[in-house]
Amino acid sequence: MKLPIVVSDDSKEPIYYQIELQIKTLIVSGQLQAGTALPSIRALSHDLSCSVITTRRAYQDLENNGFIETVQGKGTFIKALESNAQMQIREEVVYSTFKKAIEESKLMGYSLKQLREISDKVFDDLAKGENQE
Amino acid sequence: MKLPIVVSDDSKEPIYYQIELQIKTLIVSGQLQAGTALPSIRALSHDLSCSVITTRRAYQDLENNGFIETVQGKGTFIKALESNAQMQIREEVVYSTFKKAIEESKLMGYSLKQLREISDKVFDDLAKGENQE
DNA sequence: TATACTGTATATAATGATATGAACACTATA
DNA sequence: TATAGTGTTCATATCATTATATACAGTATA
Numbered sequence: 001m002k003l004p005i006v007v008s009d010d011s012k013e014p015i016y017y018q019i020e021l022q023i024k025t026l027i028v029s030g031q032l033q034a035g036t037a038l039p040s041i042r043a044l045s046h047d048l049s050c051s052v053i054t055t056r057r058a059y060q061d062l063e064n065n066g067f068i069e070t071v072q073g074k075g076t077f078i079k080a081l082e083s084n085a086q087m088q089i090r091e092e093v094v095y096s097t098f099k100k101a102i103e104e105s106k107l108m109g110y111s112l113k114q115l116r117e118i119s120d121k122v123f124d125d126l127a128k129g130e131n132q133e
Numbered sequence: 134m135k136l137p138i139v140v141s142d143d144s145k146e147p148i149y150y151q152i153e154l155q156i157k158t159l160i161v162s163g164q165l166q167a168g169t170a171l172p173s174i175r176a177l178s179h180d181l182s183c184s185v186i187t188t189r190r191a192y193q194d195l196e197n198n199g200f201i202e203t204v205q206g207k208g209t210f211i212k213a214l215e216s217n218a219q220m221q222i223r224e225e226v227v228y229s230t231f232k233k234a235i236e237e238s239k240l241m242g243y244s245l246k247q248l249r250e251i252s253d254k255v256f257d258d259l260a261k262g263e264n265q266e
Numbered sequence: 267t268a269t270a271c272t273g274t275a276t277a278t279a280a281t282g283a284t285a286t287g288a289a290c291a292c293t294a295t296a
Numbered sequence: 297t298a299t300a301g302t303g304t305t306c307a308t309a310t311c312a313t314t315a316t317a318t319a320c321a322g323t324a325t326a
């Protein structure tokens with residue numbers, strides 16, 4: 001299976017991270033079903049003209065977040081999204097992402113109430129953008 | 134004026150960033166009033182046992198965020214928080230901090246609605262923590 | 267104007283993140 | 297069991313960030 005992935009050397013985001021985000025998106029949008037085998041790290045690195053280490057790093061990060069599963073000698077496979085343990089890992093990641101954003105913003109001189117207003121505005125703006133599509 | 138600042142070499146946060154956050158906190162909490170002169174970059178670097186470049190970097194970042202003002206030959210001074218231009222810069226920084234957090238979290242497979250719930254939970258938890266103090 | 271303070275700029279070292287190739291270990295199967 | 301496919305580990309190179317010392321430039325004042 002050949003993945004519709006494109007990476008850019010010019011991007012400020014590291015290559016392994018670009019790969020991660022695109023595979024995540026494919027899984028979350030349902031284009032990659034549970035059980036599907038991903039291309040081998042060698043095949044993918046060949047397609048993207050990067051090192052095996054780079055694709056490996058991307059796969060490893062995705063595994064740590066519960067999106068995929070690697071089995072030595074066999075390959076790498078999409079994991080089912082339903083597993084409670086994985087959903088919990090993911091929710092914890094999101095929770096601490098928000099927590100960090102809020103705590104850092106508090107240092108800019110805003111109260112929690114003010115920050116909530118700004119946060120609501122961002123959500124509203126993003127929702128507006130989604131509806132327009 | 135001697136600032137109540139402590140930096141740790143063991144921290145994973147860079148020293149210049151530790152200095153930034155602590156000065157920000159002092160300003161935002163009202164312990165450093167507008168017009169107050171900060172210690173010179175040399176005096177501060179001596180107190181913290183770090184290089185002049187490091188304190189300079191912290192001051193420069195704070196200036197870019199509108200918290201302080203430096204005048205060559207004279208020194209560095211706390212800026213008034215009321216200026217509209219500075220408040221706007223600061224709000225933009227907070228806005229994009231949140232936006233980035235939300236967009237990255239969306240890639241974890243959550244809808245905006247779900248993310249809003251998680252975000253609300255974080256705000257509630259933080260508010261609870263503040264009230265307990 | 268000499269001096270002793272300010273901040274500024276340049277060149278450089280040290281560290282950590284990113285990316286690499288080559289050798290290693292496991293699995294399936296001809 | 298030989299081979300060709302998987303993932304894994306190790307040593308290393310490259311690059312950006314962090315941190316440094318030193319020389320430079322502006323300001324106040326004795």
